[in-house]
Amino acid sequence: GENVEQHPSTLSVQEGDSAVIKCTYSDSASNYFPWYKQELGKGPQLIIDIRSNVGEKKDQRIAVTLNKTAKHFSLHITETQPEDSAVYFCAASAGGSYIPTFGRGTSLIVHP
Amino acid sequence: ETGVTQSPTHLIKTRGQQVTLRCSSQSGHNTVSWYQQALGQGPQFIFQYYREEENGRGNFPPRFSGLQFPNYSSELNVNALELDDSALYLCASSFQEGTNEKLFFGSGTQLSVL
Numbered sequence: 001g002e003n004v005e006q007h008p009s010t011l012s013v014q015e016g017d018s019a020v021i022k023c024t025y026s027d028s029a030s031n032y033f034p035w036y037k038q039e040l041g042k043g044p045q046l047i048i049d050i051r052s053n054v055g056e057k058k059d060q061r062i063a064v065t066l067n068k069t070a071k072h073f074s075l076h077i078t079e080t081q082p083e084d085s086a087v088y089f090c091a092a093s094a095g096g097s098y099i100p101t102f103g104r105g106t107s108l109i110v111h112p
Numbered sequence: 113e114t115g116v117t118q119s120p121t122h123l124i125k126t127r128g129q130q131v132t133l134r135c136s137s138q139s140g141h142n143t144v145s146w147y148q149q150a151l152g153q154g155p156q157f158i159f160q161y162y163r164e165e166e167n168g169r170g171n172f173p174p175r176f177s178g179l180q181f182p183n184y185s186s187e188l189n190v191n192a193l194e195l196d197d198s199a200l201y202l203c204a205s206s207f208q209e210g211t212n213e214k215l216f217f218g219s220g221t222q223l224s225v226l
Contacts, residue, residue: 006154032213043116043202043217044155089154098143098206098213099168102154 002027004092006103014111019080021106023090024072030092033066033073034100038087047088048075080110115139116205116218124224125193133188133221137205143167144186145215146178147202155202161186162208190223198225 003026013019025033031052036044050057050064050073057064061080066073073092077084087107091100115138125131137144143162147155157170161180175191184205190197200222204215 041219043219045217046214093213098208099145099157099160104154
C-alpha cells in the first residue's frame with residue numbers, strides 16, 4: 001500500500017517568514033494530494049489540494065508543488081502569521097480510491 | 113465548519129468494554145470514512161462506507177466494525193477494548209463522484225481506555 005513520509009516533524013518560524021513542509025510518497029498510482037490543517041481540539045481541515053496533472057497550485061499565501069518523477073510534494077506558506085500555527089498533514093491517494101494515506105504531521109509554530 | 117458532527121466528544125471506558133461512536137455526515141454526502149489518530153500521529157484509515165456498504169478497510173482487527181444508515185450517518189463500534197485503542201476517532205464525509213475526493217472531517221471523539 002501507499003506510504004507517505006513527511007518532514008520536518010516540527011517547524012518553528014518567526015512571523016513573516018516562509019515555511020516549507022515536504023512529503024514523499026511510494027505508490028506511483030497516487031494522483032491526488034491534499035493538505036490538511038489541524039488546530040487544537042479540531043479535526044483536520046482541507047486547505048489545498050493538487051492533482052498529478054499539474055505541477056503547482058496557489059491559493060493566496062499557500063502553494064503546493066508536485067514532482068511526480070521524484071514522488072515528492074511540498075507545501076509552501078509565505079508571510080506566516082501566528083494563526084498559521086497548527087499541525088499540517090500531507091496525504092496521497094490513488095485515482096478512484098477516495099482513501100488518502102496521511103503523513104505523520106508537521107507542527108508549525110509561528111512566533112509573533 | 114464542515115457540517116460533520118460526532119458524538120460523544122469525549123468518552124472513558126475500561127479494558128474489555130464495548131463502545132459505539134456516532135457521526136452525522138454533511139448534507140448531500142454519500143460516503144463516510146473513519147480514522148484513528150493516536151497522539152502525535154497522522155490519521156490511520158479504519159474503514160469507509162459508501163451508500164451503506166463497506167467500501168474499503170484498513171489494517172484494523174474485526175472487533176472494529178461499522179454501519180452506515182440510509183440517511184448516510186454512521187456508527188463505529190469497537191468490542192473488547194484494549195489500552196492501545198485510546199485515541200482520537202475521526203469521521204470524515206465526502207461525496208464520491210468522478211474526481212471529487214475532498215474529505216470533510218468532524219472534530220472527533222476522544223476515547224480513553226483505562
